[in-house]
Amino acid sequence: MPYTAIQFPGLGGYVPGSLRHLVAVDFRVKELLSEVDQAAREYGVPPVSVTLIDPDGPDIEELAQTPTRLHLASLASGLALYAALVARGRPGDVLVGHSTGELTVLAAAGCLSAYDAARVICEREIALAEGDFAGGLTALRIGARRAEHLCGAVGGWSLQPSLFNAPQQTVVSGSAEELPLLEKAARALGIQATRLLVVYPHHNPVLAGAARQVARSTTTYRIQEPHVRVFSPLLGQPVRTAGDVRRIIDRHLIDPVFFVEALRELHASHGVGRFLEVGPRALLTPCAAESLPPDVELLGPPPGTTEGSAILDELMRQRSGGSAPSVTAATAAPAPPTPAALSAHSTASSRRLPERDVLVAELRGTFADALGYPEEVFTEEAHLEADLGIASVKRTELLVGLLDRYDLPTPPADLRVRDYNTLPKLADLMLLLAAEDTDPSESGRAA
Numbered sequence: 177m178p179y180t181a182i183q184f185p186g187l188g189g190y191v192p193g194s195l196r197h198l199v200a201v202d203f204r205v206k207e208l209l210s211e212v213d214q215a216a217r218e219y220g221v222p223p224v225s226v227t228l229i230d231p232d233g234p235d236i237e238e239l240a241q242t243p244t245r246l247h248l249a250s251l252a253s254g255l256a257l258y259a260a261l262v263a264r265g266r267p268g269d270v271l272v273g274h275s276t277g278e279l280t281v282l283a284a285a286g287c288l289s290a291y292d293a294a295r296v297i298c299e300r301e302i303a304l305a306e307g308d309f310a311g312g313l314t315a316l317r318i319g320a321r322r323a324e325h326l327c328g329a330v331g332g333w334s335l336q337p338s339l340f341n342a343p344q345q346t347v348v349s350g351s352a353e354e355l356p357l358l359e360k361a362a363r364a365l366g367i368q369a370t371r372l373l374v375v376y377p378h379h380n381p382v383l384a385g386a387a388r389q390v391a392r393s394t395t396t397y398r399i400q401e402p403h404v405r406v407f408s409p410l411l412g413q414p415v416r417t418a419g420d421v422r423r424i425i426d427r428h429l430i431d432p433v434f435f436v437e438a439l440r441e442l443h444a445s446h447g448v449g450r451f452l453e454v455g456p457r458a459l460l461t462p463c464a465a466e467s468l469p470p471d472v473e474l475l476g477p478p479p480g481t482t483e484g485s486a487i488l489d490e491l492m493r494q495r496s497g498g499s500a501p502s503v504t505a506a507t508a509a510p511a512p513p514t515p516a517a518l519s520a521h522s523t524a525s526s527r528r529l530p531e532r533d534v535l536v537a538e539l540r541g542t543f544a545d546a547l548g549y550p551e552e553v554f555t556e557e558a559h560l561e562a563d564l565g566i567a568s569v570k571r572t573e574l575l576v577g578l579l580d581r582y583d584l585p586t587p588p589a590d591l592r593v594r595d596y597n598t599l600p601k602l603a604d605l606m607l608l609l610a611a612e613d614t615d616p617s618e619s620g621r622a623a
Contacts, residue, residue, distance in 0.1 A: 178449025182268035186275035191456035193231025215294035311377035338379035480553035
């Protein structure tokens with residue numbers, strides 16, 4: 177029997193209302209939310225339990241305007257879902273977190289209390305806000321070496337590959353001045369570049385001052401060795417001692433995340449043959465699908481389901497060999513489709529846009545085919561990320577293919593593409609681009 181690794185996402189592990197049923201039936205979930213809310217109150221941050229219980233709460237783009245609250249919500253979500261999974265008798269054999277998800281893992285493994293893990297996040301956000309660290313993260317659809325060369329070619333002081341998520345997904349961190357230069361160069365080379373929902377250059381040495389401030393402010397926190405196995409992509413090794421825990425807390429702002437290497441090490445050297453993601457959407461499962469052999473079993477949130485109880489019910493059925501199919505690398509968690517694959521879905525590489533209703537129907541079929549989702553989950557109101565769990569990186573890749581298919585120009589830099597978060601809104605965006613494309617020969621092409 178292969179070992180099971182439980183994967184914890186970072187920033188994207190939030191969906192409004194995802195815990196609304198779990199909190200009513202699981203006392204440990206209620207306790208965890210209370211601990212995180214207590215820390216939030218002490219730092220003047222509104223409670224996060226409200227957003228996780230109310231399905232009409234703010235979506236991820238809106239909550240990202242208050243980064244502390246978004247990170248706390250992601251922490252609470254991961255801890256609550258894991259606690260409920262443990263209560264159902266599925267604790268897994270080893271825990272692995274991605275970026276801020278490593279702090280979630282430390283709390284899940286008993287190295288920190290949920291309260292102290294939340295305080296680490298609050299202290300971190302204070303340190304970042306007090307410094308001059310404006311910047312962010314941009315996901316590039318290329319491998320690590322090409323990303324490094326691209327950063328070197330663009331130049332500057334801050335740009336560097338910081339998160340190595342999959343063989344063809346590398347995230348670069350950088351300043352607010354230099355990241356746009358990187359993105360412009362990437363698109364000129366036909367490389368997809370997607371800005372993520374953060375306002376600081378995480379996992380970058382430019383944050384050394386903030387990291388030192390976090391280390392000083394958390395020195396009195398109680399730290400213990402993990403009660404269960406933990407593997408850290410930041411350390412590149414198992415977490416065995418309190419010293420390892422302290423190093424993650426002290427350096428998680430500045431050290432890179434070697435996630436793809438961690439997945440491969442767990443599989444090749446530690447006998448892990450099953451990777452299960454706890455979260456309201458499949459963020460890490462596609463990375464694992466791209467990084468691991470096809471016979472590795474991948475279990476993750478099912479498409480179109482973002483409520484915690486339903487997700488866990490589905491995962492339990494998958495584990496017990498029920499009627500629901502497993503989410504495997506070869507089927508339900510494919511690597512994000514390429515623009516060429518999407519373009520091939522149409523009969524011609526360039527054609528005039530159809531009427532809006534027809535266009536929405538075509539988009540529904542395209543998204544369903546590309547993602548392996550049933551068409552009925554793509555309702556007119558379904559939010560592509562909050563309701564269907566389609567991460568921003570994947571949405572951008574789908575949009576790239578659509579622009580290529582219909583020979584549309586790249587959206588202008590001042591247009592917030594992430595605001596077009598349903599199929600009807602996406603159709604409106606395409607119609608807007610078509611109307612404004614008066615001279616296609618002078619329009620920039622999408623990357």
